[in-house]
Amino acid sequence: MTEELSDRQKEIIEVSLELISEKGIQGLTIKNLAKRIGFSESAIYRHYENKTEILVSILNFFKYNIEKLFKAELNTERDAISKINNLLFNQFKIFTASPSLVAVIFSEELFRNEIILMNKVSEIMKNSFDTLTSIIKTGQEKGELRADVEAEHLAVVVMGALRLFVKQWQMSNHEFNLTEKGSELSSSINILITK
Template sequence: MKITTRQMEIIQAAIRVIARQGYEKLTTKTLAKSVGISDAALYRHFASKNELIKMILCYFEHISCSVIEQINSRNLPPIQRISSFVMDRYEMFSKDPDLAMVMFSEELFKNDHSFEEQLLSIMHIHRNEVMGYITEGQSLSMIHADLNPLHIFRMIVGSMRMLVSQWNMSKHAFDLREEGRSLLNTIIILIEVKK
């Protein structure tokens, strides 16, 4: 995915506007003003609001795939790979709360069926990778083999989603990384085979 510097500025400004003012406030005028360019210049980078939202999703997918590649390039045990993936999400959202707000905004993605499909595709990438770590852990007797890998995945990602949503709604009243680590450790205690 090739994104120019200016497109990246526009994407980040759009994420800020959506997170702080809502999707309906994401207008050409608001966005152009936020970036410091004319409305016409904005259209040179993105033909429509929908194209911009799709690019935000592509940006998130690119970040996710890069993290997965980094995790897979290291020779880590399956539980450590799960932990690395989850903690990276908490770290990323802590550093960019606006991105967390946008990525967990179901309202935003209901506006266009193609947004839902693209977000679902990203979720499937996450599911396939994390379930791969889980099934490998089960085959190595590190994770309880009698547990359904999909259910474990849903425990991990569903609880992460809930925690990030609570963090967003509380206006970031707690340390997301610290709470995330504690929550993940609890899940690991439940799924890990004790030796």
């Protein structure tokens, strides 16, 4: 799963994320990539078989980060509230640190004709959602979270709010501090889902 990337491959991914954050997924072309790195277009194919492979690599990077975050939180001994709190906080921090990832997760529509990419994206989403649901379920059983609403619905609410908030941040051209304002949103969510 760790993929063992070479230095050049890492550089290609880095520059790809740069380009995506600047001009969106559409800005990620072989030409732009080569120009930015400073070598010819053909050189890229020494390191990646094709463009899809590059995108797969990016999604794997994303998947790895997200899942590490979610799984880690799932297996702690904290209560559900602080698990979810941490989850949201870390998620906001990741996006603040690399805004290009925001463009990536909202590019599903563009991946629609590439089945591999589509599957990767749904996998990531489903995984996060399931982990969150499971955290909530446990929290309900322990009496930490309200149980008058089913866990899956609470998960939709939490994850939906997270995504929309990040989207609003992106559309405002990062006008507000995502981590800071995100903390406030997080507190509000806490109030809503606590017993």
